[in-house]
Amino acid sequence: MSYLVLARKWRPRTFDKMVGQEFISRTLKNAVQTDHVAHAFLFAGSRGVGKTSAARILAKCLNCDEGPKPEPCNECSSCMEIEEGRSLDVYEIDGASNTSVDDIRELRENIKYLPRPGKRRVYIIDEVHMLSKSAFNALLKTLEEPPEHVIFIFATTEAHKVPETIQSRCQRFDFRRIPRAKILERLQDMAKEEGYEIEERALSSVAKAADGSMRDAQSLLDQIISYCGTSVPDEAVAEILGIAGREYFYRISEAVLGQDPGACIEALDEVYRSGYDINQFYQDLVEHFRNLLMVRLLPDPSSVLDMADGEIEELKNQGEQAGPEDLRRLVSILLKAEEDILRSSLPRMGMEVTLIKMAHLGRLEPLDRILEKVAGLEGAGGSRPQAPRVPSPGPPAKKSRPRQTAAPSRSSDPRPPQEEDRRADAPEQTSPRRIPWNAPDAWQVFVDTVRSERAMTAALLEDVEQWEVTEKAVKVFCEDGTFLFDQFRSKETKALLSKSARDCFGEAQRFEVCKTKGLNDSKAKPQAKKEQVETAPPSAPSAVAEAEEDQAVKTALEVFHGTIKDVKLFGSESGENEETES
Numbered sequence: 001m002s003y004l005v006l007a008r009k010w011r012p013r014t015f016d017k018m019v020g021q022e023f024i025s026r027t028l029k030n031a032v033q034t035d036h037v038a039h040a041f042l043f044a045g046s047r048g049v050g051k052t053s054a055a056r057i058l059a060k061c062l063n064c065d066e067g068p069k070p071e072p073c074n075e076c077s078s079c080m081e082i083e084e085g086r087s088l089d090v091y092e093i094d095g096a097s098n099t100s101v102d103d104i105r106e107l108r109e110n111i112k113y114l115p116r117p118g119k120r121r122v123y124i125i126d127e128v129h130m131l132s133k134s135a136f137n138a139l140l141k142t143l144e145e146p147p148e149h150v151i152f153i154f155a156t157t158e159a160h161k162v163p164e165t166i167q168s169r170c171q172r173f174d175f176r177r178i179p180r181a182k183i184l185e186r187l188q189d190m191a192k193e194e195g196y197e198i199e200e201r202a203l204s205s206v207a208k209a210a211d212g213s214m215r216d217a218q219s220l221l222d223q224i225i226s227y228c229g230t231s232v233p234d235e236a237v238a239e240i241l242g243i244a245g246r247e248y249f250y251r252i253s254e255a256v257l258g259q260d261p262g263a264c265i266e267a268l269d270e271v272y273r274s275g276y277d278i279n280q281f282y283q284d285l286v287e288h289f290r291n292l293l294m295v296r297l298l299p300d301p302s303s304v305l306d307m308a309d310g311e312i313e314e315l316k317n318q319g320e321q322a323g324p325e326d327l328r329r330l331v332s333i334l335l336k337a338e339e340d341i342l343r344s345s346l347p348r349m350g351m352e353v354t355l356i357k358m359a360h361l362g363r364l365e366p367l368d369r370i371l372e373k374v375a376g377l378e379g380a381g382g383s384r385p386q387a388p389r390v391p392s393p394g395p396p397a398k399k400s401r402p403r404q405t406a407a408p409s410r411s412s413d414p415r416p417p418q419e420e421d422r423r424a425d426a427p428e429q430t431s432p433r434r435i436p437w438n439a440p441d442a443w444q445v446f447v448d449t450v451r452s453e454r455a456m457t458a459a460l461l462e463d464v465e466q467w468e469v470t471e472k473a474v475k476v477f478c479e480d481g482t483f484l485f486d487q488f489r490s491k492e493t494k495a496l497l498s499k500s501a502r503d504c505f506g507e508a509q510r511f512e513v514c515k516t517k518g519l520n521d522s523k524a525k526p527q528a529k530k531e532q533v534e535t536a537p538p539s540a541p542s543a544v545a546e547a548e549e550d551q552a553v554k555t556a557l558e559v560f561h562g563t564i565k566d567v568k569l570f571g572s573e574s575g576e577n578e579e580t581e582s
């Protein structure tokens, strides 16, 4: 027996077996059941989504010996003849090769005869948009007054090319692209039934490459089977499809999240040597990182991911290594690199640079882990065996007058000593302190209040370069579109910050995020941290050297990958404060 291609063998023979077009199936079944079948249909949709299959099923429903009925029996002589393309009542015409007016005239002659032995004459014209203008005009006359026994079903992949006059006389159905998960499900059934050994991930690649077309999916599977036999290794699928195997995407994302640029470059090199199309690879990689982001963001990602459950699990496992903000930034870097990769004469280098950038980006995150380390350090701080003795470069800092709005994150902490003590003795203390908005340490108290609520958000505040505390509001200034800007704008964070602002400065206070461009505005006089740093007096070299020797400082430098920029002394007992820069 000759080999019947899968697309033909597995063509749906009832409406219930059609995949991904449930709405259309139901409507057509109802139309037959209630005897409200139109005289002309337009089936629009991309290739391989079931248009001609639906047309044939409808023809069988109408002409079935037991019919008309909403599903054909597929056993009577009428059903069999239609199935095998030898029915005298059902004509399939290829619009692409019968485009002339003469063809349509012949059709019109033909229409006069009554169906025999069936009940309706059904004309299925595929790719109807290919008909010539005169052919359409000839057809129009028939459509205006169709004989009772005639039904036209036009199928087209380009509905916009079908004249309005024709369209307006048809009942139109738009066939959807078939969701990837449904194609995959169907492929799995087929593989099982046919006795093929193919892993789900390989079938998933086929379903993806088919891009919504069941027929394409089946043809690809045919190709793969004729190349490999019935046992198909994953790599063979990737090779035939000309796509990089999924393992490469996982390797690269693993390397990016593990901050290993070297491993990224190695994986990319293999992709190149395997001869994969780099444009396709880039697009698939963007999709892969986007998928990682989705599984991290959504409780039920299957609604947007259109992939098998096993794959989603795999994504989840890997996605756990990073926070949603990390992944969003990675996707964003990839998207921004499009120009550098797709339109470059050196796409490989564009890709390499992008991957290295991504791998390095990961080093800044995740914030919560850094904060954990900070908390660990602070906890250890109380029982530090030897507080370093750093010689003062100048007179001891005046305890009673802290410098206004110095940068809190840089540990050149201007807080009055009593506050320092309070923190060292009882770091968990959370009661907010109400102070006037124009108090010299207003910003610091605000940040501390926020910290007592959520350390993560306080850390964000410490990253802010410019801020302002006014009678009415605490304002931070960030560049539009940056990570910080987005974070402060998020509903939850803003609510927390507003609450802290009220706790510190009274009920009338608000929290505002302002775009940096408003800086030149004379009304806004945000205080810049930068100036403070620049005006700080340089440390004596000996102070730096001594600080470098201190064990606690060493640990801090290690955790933050920092260097000592400045050493300041606060009182005789409170020890050192180093500027660290990561």
Ligand SMILES: [Zn+2]
Pocket (backbone or CB within 6 Å): 063, 064, 065, 066, 072, 073, 074, 075, 076, 077, 078, 079
């Ligand atoms: Zn039948």
